[in-house]
Amino acid sequence: MKILAIDTSNDVLGIALLSEEKIIGEYITNMKKNHSVRVMPAIERLLADCETGTEDLNKIVVAQGPGSYTGVRIGVTIAKTMAWSLGIPLVGVSSLAVLAAAPRYFSGYLCPLFDARRGLIYTGLYKYENGALVNVLEDRNILASAWAQTIKTYGEPILFIGNDIPIHKDTFQIELEEKAIFAQIPEQNPRPGELGLLGINLPAVDIHSFTPNYLRLVEAEAKWLEKQERKND
Known part of the structure; x- marks a missing residue:
């Protein structure tokens, strides 16, 4: 089995080709x-370098x-188009889970984050239990x-992961003190190989109904809804 993993959900552009063995x-x-x-x-170059054709792919995993x-939207659209045209399964994985997946060595909680502006972040709380990554919050x-x-x-140390940590580091240091631990630079980029591993055994989604997980409305949509609500008052 050969899996193509695609992540364009943030500044990091990540593409990976993997099998069940490596x-x-x-x-x-x-x-x-x-x-x-x-x-x-990037996809074409990676496949060419790995001497793999699109007809050799068995599954596509995308950061959702x-x-x-x-x-x-770019990553999900390309993944859906490729999966549909090739007639192969598609799987979506949380972009935050991809960040949390790499530090298997850490026994405490894992807190991946992306900056969402205006003091907001996209985040969740994860932990490895019996070798599997678990979404705690x-x-x-x-x-x-x-x-x-x-x-x-939470009683255990928390490892914060992500390229946007410097923006919010002081906030977590003040509140969590010595329980707040920050990942090193090599761990801050989400690895597309981890994305592929997270999705390798997940069941396929329906390609046509599969949608991105934005977690919030974009600003333009929010303003439009506010305007409609005012009109209806």
Whole structure:
């Protein structure tokens, strides 16, 4: 079985090709660039370097969000199109779970996060139990200060993971003190290989009804709804 993993949900563009036995190849960049013009060439290059054709693929796993509205939409659209055209299964995985997956060595709680602006973050709480990654507190869009209050009652150390940690580091250090631990730079990028591993045994979704998980409305949609509500008052 060969699985193609696609993650364009944030600044990191990640593509991986893997089997049940190994990660065959990975492509990762971390730049504020338009994924829409880069993702297909990245997929083509990786498959070519790994001497794999699209006809050899058996499954596609995509980072479903949360993250950048445009980025999530690009990845999901490409994954759906490829899965439908190739007639192979499609699976979606939380973009936050991908971040949390790498630090298997850490025995405490894992807190992946992406900045969502205006003091808000996308986050969730995870933990490895018997070798499996478990979602302890579901993914959400929340003020960093409120999230710090929520998780400070947990008795074990918490490892914060993600490229946006510097934006909110002080908030967590103040509230959690020595329980707050911050991942090192090599762990901050979500690995597309981890994405593929998380989705390798998940059941396929319905391609046509599969949608991104934004966790919140984009600003334009929120303003439109507010306007409609005022009209109806």
